[in-house]
Amino acid sequence: MITLHHLRVGRSVFTVWLLEELDIEYDLKIYLRDPKTNRSQADLKAVHPLGKSPLIEDGDIMLAESGAIATYLLEHHDPENRLSPSRSDNARWAEYQQWLHYSEGSAFLPLIMNMLLARETDPKPPVTSAFAAGETKLHLDYVRDFLADKTYLLGEDLQAPDIGMGFILTMASKVVGLQNYPTLEAYLGRLTQRPAFARAMERPGG
């Protein structure tokens, strides 16, 4: 059985959501943040040297990186291609790969910068602030325009990259707000109204 090492509260709840969408049986091992630093503690570092979460364990395999974990879970638990396209559809499969990598590989970076900058006293550092603001707008505009009037990123059905994008937009709504992006707010609403998302939020104990 898959074990998810789950640091609360944080991004690994989105891996719980993926497990729920895939309807896989899994164990959760819960870790708590240091109340002073808000970082992980020695218990999680004993499992993996980076002390980050999500981590999944499957027999002898211990795997980090949200995108790699999604790829692994889909390879083994999505034979009917419910959340990932078949490789035989090359254009769709390529687009899926881009969006699977995009959330952690590109979109996350300016958001965590904004989060750190909010904790700096004024005056904010100008170079970093300008970079974070410009990149945040660039990425949110890009996702909005790509999504357009589609229900999910790749069309009518939820696919695995929507879950990574759910993490990004949840963070964006907290850090910079989505008031200027009604398309993205509505999409995030569709994501968080899914029954599997609700189960993920309840499963770790609220």
Added chain:
Amino acid sequence: MITLHHLRVGRSVFTVWLLEELDIEYDLKIYLRDPKTNRSQADLKAVHPLGKSPLIEDGDIMLAESGAIATYLLEHHDPENRLSPSRSDNARWAEYQQWLHYSEGSAFLPLIMNMLLARETDPKPPVTSAFAAGETKLHLDYVRDFLADKTYLLGEDLQAPDIGMGFILTMASKVVGLQNYPTLEAYLGRLTQRPAFARAMERPGG
């Protein structure tokens, strides 16, 4: 034929290197940075709304994200599993996935923060500076310890994630230096001494 949209000077030279390792025929379309801002210009934004590079074009497909591009190229051009493991070796394939996602998904973030912080005047913003320094050390220590006395990340033979790591360590050597990491310096030396790397550096015109 694959076309690589290649913004100079930047990370897409590592995609050129992957193409050279795979011995694929490809076209390069060269784009130059704005000399004032050091960012991409309207010509690249006309190709893709993010205006970032690498981008590959294959018939009707236009693909962004270094990791997605690597996955796409290997799916179509590595049938003998020279640079990627077979899916039948589950443990090795999982480890490969982690490292393919790791360079852009985790290791890049503190390095670009350091790059921006170097351009800020003193005093440097304390929260962002502490985060960038701590994460840089965490990741460089992790890669050093994982590499240990292996030739490449996954053993004796170069695999695709070594190319992403080549980008990370090239950036790390410029931004923070690798003097305290002789293991990583030696590994970067092995990477940059490969004939395909030399061809990649020569191909765009020096």
